[in-house]
Amino acid sequence: MTGMQCIWVTSGVPQGSVLGPLLFLAYINDIGRNIESTIRLFADDCVIYRKIINNDDMEKLQKDVDRMGE
Numbered sequence: 439m440t441g442m443q444c445i446w447v448t449s450g451v452p453q454g455s456v457l458g459p460l461l462f463l464a465y466i467n468d469i470g471r472n473i474e475s476t477i478r479l480f481a482d483d484c485v486i487y488r489k490i491i492n493n494d495d496m497e498k499l500q501k502d503v504d505r506m507g508e
Contacts, residue, residue, distance in 0.1 A: 462482070466479065466484070469484065469506065472505060473486065473502045473505060473506070474488070474498050474501075474502055475487060475488035475498065475499050475502045476488060484506075486499075486502055486503060486506065487499075488502075
C-alpha cells in the first residue's frame with residue numbers, strides 16, 4: 439500500500455460498533471411523528487407514500503415530505 443496516508447477521524451460513530459445501531463435508532467425513532475402519509479422503515483431505508491386521488495392528497499404528501507426534510 440504505497441502512497442496511502444493515515445488520517446485520524448475525531449468524529450462520527452465507529453463502524454461495526456454496538457453503539458452505532460442504537461444511535462441510528464434514536465435518531466430516526468420519531469421520524470414518523472406528525473406525518474399523515476404512510477411511512478415504512480426497514481434497516482436504513484425509509485419510504486413515505488399515500489394514494490393520490492385529488493390535489494389535496496398531493497399537497498398532504500408534499501407537506502409530509504417537506505416535514506421529513508426539516
